[in-house]
Amino acid sequence: GENVEQHPSTLSVQEGDSAVIKCTYSDSASNYFPWYKQELGKRPQLIIDIRSNVGEKKDQRIAVTLNKTAKHFSLHITETQPEDSAVYFCAAGRVARGNTNAGKSTFGDGTTLTVKP
Amino acid sequence: GAGVSQTPSNKVTEKGKYVELRCDPISGHTALYWYRQSLGQGPEFLIYFQGTGAADDSGLPNDRFFAVRPEGSVSTLKIQRTERGDSAVYLCASSLTGPDTQYFGPGTRLTVL
Numbered sequence: 151g152e153n154v155e156q157h158p159s160t161l162s163v164q165e166g167d168s169a170v171i172k173c174t175y176s177d178s179a180s181n182y183f184p185w186y187k188q189e190l191g192k193r194p195q196l197i198i199d200i201r202s203n204v205g206e207k208k209d210q211r212i213a214v215t216l217n218k219t220a221k222h223f224s225l226h227i228t229e230t231q232p233e234d235s236a237v238y239f240c241a242a243g244r245v246a247r248g249n250t251n252a253g254k255s256t257f258g259d260g261t262t263l264t265v266k267p
Numbered sequence: 268g269a270g271v272s273q274t275p276s277n278k279v280t281e282k283g284k285y286v287e288l289r290c291d292p293i294s295g296h297t298a299l300y301w302y303r304q305s306l307g308q309g310p311e312f313l314i315y316f317q318g319t320g321a322a323d324d325s326g327l328p329n330d331r332f333f334a335v336r337p338e339g340s341v342s343t344l345k346i347q348r349t350e351r352g353d354s355a356v357y358l359c360a361s362s363l364t365g366p367d368t369q370y371f372g373p374g375t376r377l378t379v380l
């Protein structure tokens with residue numbers, strides 16, 4: 151099955167700096183890579199996702215890059231703000247319909263990001 | 268519109284008891300997922316429904332765990348003979364046509380004493 155590793159487990163940055171979180175996956179059939187933000191006691195919320203036919207995707211201060219050959223993808227947050235402080239999870243899954251293994255996502259163990267004002 | 272909802276928000280039970288956790292997906296979403304999240308870890312896949320049928324139940328840890336979705340909307344996760352190791356937050360998510368972007372509910376925090 152799929153195995154997702156996420157680094158670092160904790161990350162502390164100064165407000166305004168950039169933050170980068172990296173994930174690797176093992177299953178070459180995975181083609182969907184979402185990132186979730188989870189604040190303490192709250193549900194995971196999707197912040198950005200990327201599919202395997204795209205190498206990079208950007209949404210304002212957040213960007214995700216994907217390297218299918220190396221089987222890794224990264225989350226980049228620029229101009230960090232204190233409200234970006236949370237736990238961030240990457241995940242890998244399949245979205246090919248008709249594939250019996252499609253549907254589930256395998257999550258990394260999370261990165262606790264702290265943005266210091 | 269309304270998001271994914273889960274009830275109860277908290278459930279405390281004794282070892283050996285039976286519990287049911289309920290998930291109401293976003294209206295019109297055909298795919299529904301159950302995950303379990305322990306402290307300091309990412310969500311762990313349990314089961315995925317496409318409509319009424321379980322398309323993938325490979326994450327259910329053992330036969331004490333069972334889930335149903337009889338009418339293709341609300342789902343119930345059932346745990347028999349609960350053990351202390353079952354304590355976790357149980358998350359439900361739904362997606363429009365699945366497998367695709369998943370929207371999570373707030374979770375049910377299960378504590379087995």
